[in-house]
Amino acid sequence: xxxxxxxxxxxxxxxxxxxxxxxxxxxxxxxxxxxxxxxxxxxxxxxxxxxxxxxxxxxxxxxxxxxxxxxxxxxxxxxxxxxxxxxxxxxxxxxxxxxxxxxxxxxxxxxxxxxxxxxxxxxxxxxxxxxxxxxxxxxxxxxxxxxxxxxxxxxxxxxxxxxxxxxxxxxxxxxxxxxxxxxxxxxxxxxxxxxxxxxxxxxxxxxxxxxxxxxxxxxxxxxxxxxxxxxxxxxxxxxxxxxxxxxxxxxxx
Amino acid sequence: xxxxxxxxxxxxxxxxxxxxxxxxxxxxxxxxxxxxxxxxxxxxxxxxxxxxxxxxxxxxxxxxxxxxxxxxxxxxxxxxxxxxxxxxxxxxxxxxxxxxxxxxxxxxxxxxxxxxxxxxxxxxxxxxxxxxxxxxxxxxxxxxxxxxxxxxxxxxxxxxxxxxxxxxxxxxxxxxxxxxxxxxxxxxxxxxxxxxxxxxxxxxxxxxxxxxxxxxxxxxxxxxxxxxxxxxxxxxxxxxxxxxxxxxxxxxxxxxxxxxxxxxxxxxxxxxxxxxxxxxxxxxxxxxxxxxxxxxxxxxxxxxxxxxxxxxxxxxxxxxxxxxxxxxxxxxxxxxxxxxxxxxxxxxxxxxxxxxxxxxxxxxxxxxxxxxxxxxxxxxxxxxxxxxxxxxxxxxxxxxxxxxxxxxxxxxxxxx
Numbered sequence: 001x002x003x004x005x006x007x008x009x010x011x012x013x014x015x016x017x018x019x020x021x022x023x024x025x026x027x028x029x030x031x032x033x034x035x036x037x038x039x040x041x042x043x044x045x046x047x048x049x050x051x052x053x054x055x056x057x058x059x060x061x062x063x064x065x066x067x068x069x070x071x072x073x074x075x076x077x078x079x080x081x082x083x084x085x086x087x088x089x090x091x092x093x094x095x096x097x098x099x100x101x102x103x104x105x106x107x108x109x110x111x112x113x114x115x116x117x118x119x120x121x122x123x124x125x126x127x128x129x130x131x132x133x134x135x136x137x138x139x140x141x142x143x144x145x146x147x148x149x150x151x152x153x154x155x156x157x158x159x160x161x162x163x164x165x166x167x168x169x170x171x172x173x174x175x176x177x178x179x180x181x182x183x184x185x186x187x188x189x190x191x192x193x194x195x196x197x198x199x200x201x202x203x204x205x206x207x208x209x210x211x212x213x214x215x216x217x218x219x220x221x222x223x224x225x226x227x228x229x230x231x232x233x234x235x236x237x238x239x240x241x242x243x244x245x246x247x248x249x250x251x252x253x
Numbered sequence: 254x255x256x257x258x259x260x261x262x263x264x265x266x267x268x269x270x271x272x273x274x275x276x277x278x279x280x281x282x283x284x285x286x287x288x289x290x291x292x293x294x295x296x297x298x299x300x301x302x303x304x305x306x307x308x309x310x311x312x313x314x315x316x317x318x319x320x321x322x323x324x325x326x327x328x329x330x331x332x333x334x335x336x337x338x339x340x341x342x343x344x345x346x347x348x349x350x351x352x353x354x355x356x357x358x359x360x361x362x363x364x365x366x367x368x369x370x371x372x373x374x375x376x377x378x379x380x381x382x383x384x385x386x387x388x389x390x391x392x393x394x395x396x397x398x399x400x401x402x403x404x405x406x407x408x409x410x411x412x413x414x415x416x417x418x419x420x421x422x423x424x425x426x427x428x429x430x431x432x433x434x435x436x437x438x439x440x441x442x443x444x445x446x447x448x449x450x451x452x453x454x455x456x457x458x459x460x461x462x463x464x465x466x467x468x469x470x471x472x473x474x475x476x477x478x479x480x481x482x483x484x485x486x487x488x489x490x491x492x493x494x495x496x497x498x499x500x501x502x503x504x505x506x507x508x509x510x511x512x513x514x515x516x517x518x519x520x521x522x523x524x525x526x527x528x529x530x531x532x533x534x535x536x537x538x539x540x541x542x543x544x545x546x547x548x549x550x551x552x553x554x555x556x557x558x559x560x561x562x563x564x565x566x567x568x569x570x571x572x573x574x575x576x577x578x579x580x581x582x583x584x585x586x587x588x589x590x591x592x593x594x595x596x597x598x599x600x601x602x603x604x605x606x607x608x609x610x611x612x613x614x615x616x617x618x619x620x621x622x623x624x625x626x627x628x629x630x631x632x633x634x635x636x637x638x639x640x641x642x643x644x645x646x647x648x649x650x651x652x653x654x655x656x657x658x659x660x661x662x663x664x665x666x667x668x669x
Contacts, residue, residue, distance in 0.1 A: 103598075104595075105609075128294050130296070132353065162288050206351065212257045213264055214305070217264050217268045217309060218268070218300050219269065222516075225300055227298075228300055231298040232297065
């Protein structure tokens with residue numbers, strides 16, 4: 001069994017492809033995480049060489065066009081443990097066939113890539129709706145997210161074009177990434193520090209109005225929490241105002 | 254600013270309108286705040302499983318009408334409230350900036366008269382667009398009977414407008430909503446459709462970019478599903494509506510002998526939506542789906558039912574059937590059909606390949622061949638039984654001494 005260890009980047013996968021073709025071998029696993037080797041296992045560390053990566057990239061474009069590249073590396077955002085192996089296998093097959101094979105869905109690698117990419121796209125779409133901004137005292141909008149996949153770069157442009165001239169921060173708590181928008185451009189940085197957020201004085205009022213709205217728009221005769229759970233999985237709710245505890249209950253009937 | 258108490262009243266009064274979508278319009282934020290996204294975005298889901306996309310609210314629930322099915326009818330003893338146009342605008346902006354909503358769904362009870370109400374609705378929308386620079390989604394309810402100049406002006410500011418048909422026939426309207434008439438509802442709808450057509454011919458995308466919709470209450474009156482689906486088809490054809498919404502009747506008022514006392518099952522509404530999808534996306538006609546005096550079969554989805562009536566057209570060969578024929582196979586939808594059409598360009602597909610492609614074959618297997626081979630059941634009654642069982646997994650449980658099958662069925666029908 002052959003295992004390639006690479007960084008979880010485009011260059012890593014491209015260099016792994018080069019290694020595989022020069023050594024005339026096909027690795028069983030390509031991974032970026034710690035791999036527990038069994039004793040019939042050969043583990044190779046793939047070294048990054050930008051020149052080699054560029055060469056392989058050109059080869060891929062020749063085989064399957066630019067769209068092949070974007071389909072393949074879109075999947076790097078996934079939390080799927082097999083993503084590197086899948087991307088590698090699809091790329092390898094396309095290079096061998098000199099053809100774009102990604103829609104040949106009867107091949108398990110192709111359908112895996114399709115599903116990994118669908119999961120990423122679906123989550124990005126969902127979070128465009130589920131993300132909640134809070135107004136901070138200095139007037140900057142702040143949102144916490146904890147998505148399964150690394151989708152911050154897919155959703156930030158949406159908010160930038162929706163709220164022109166607004167300054168906002170989107171904080172991925174799982175990956176310690178913060179995407180900042182100063183009203184003009186986006187910048188993502190990694191930070192391990194906890195952010196201290198001081199909310200604007202109006203914020204509480206609007207959060208509580210939203211909770212009021214949320215509670216009263218439900219049709220009680222149609223109670224169907226199962227359907228709610230499928231459409232809005234519980235893991236997203238911890239960052240959503242309407243699922244936070246109610247501060248002051250309204251006595252009104 | 255709108256307080257919690259009035260927000261509660263105006264929300265409770267608006268919630269029975271089922272239209273929720275924020276789709277069909279694509280506009281940038283240029284020169285303002287907010288944009289629209291063609292596919293629409295759901296922002297939350299409530300405990301009834303419905304999505305929240307727009308802030309669905311009434312300007313006022315003080316109504317001069319007395320429609321029997323409606324929670325806001327004049328003779329109902331419910332708390333009443335009215336908001337000012339500016340209060341609505343402020344709330345929309347604050348909610349929108351926090352990404353709670355995709356826009357506004359504004360409606361109102363008819364207070365004083367239709368024109369006065371429509372004027373206030375229009376004022377709200379114009380204020381939101383011009384004063385607040387809001388470029389997000391606006392769905393505006395048209396008030397039937399309001400002056401056509403007001404309605405036409407509103408069409409230049411809203412993404413989508415809707416006039417609710419409410420009841421699927423003139424007879425039911427007379428009985429349950431005596432102050433409304435079919436003509437008063439259809440006339441503005443037709444005028445809007447005309448406006449929309451002219452604007453499109455002039456390549457003017459600013460007029461109702463997301464078109465018109467309507468809503469019907471199902472189960473409050475005696476129409477069959479066949480009549481309802483025919484009405485929908487006519488609305489799609491003649492008024493180029495984007496969508497017809499169906500809303501199962503929920504008793505919101507004190508009982509009257511003219512209306513059912515229990516909520517109508519959700520299953521009927523579900524089947525109607527399935528049939529509606531067949532009309533809009535799968536190239537079916539109302540006549541194919543159902544006879545005019547019939548109701549949809551609760552045990553089978555309408556596509557399955559159609560296929561079983563037309564077994565002569567099946568099985569179809571997955572390797573050669575054109576996409577529109579694949580779409581008519583029960584269990585194969587857009588995703589599966591697209592996967593099949595892509596994959597078969599590379600090589601012939603057999604039954605195991607379809608499984609590997611994660612095409613759901615439970616129903617489809619009885620209606621397709623793969624490379625000439627058939628894997629389903631030959632006899633029609635056997636297929637029917639299998640498909641019916643597949644449809645209702647919840648009712649198939651081992652009976653215990655204390656379980657009562659009646660209760661299980663009523664749960665499925667949404668009657669509890």
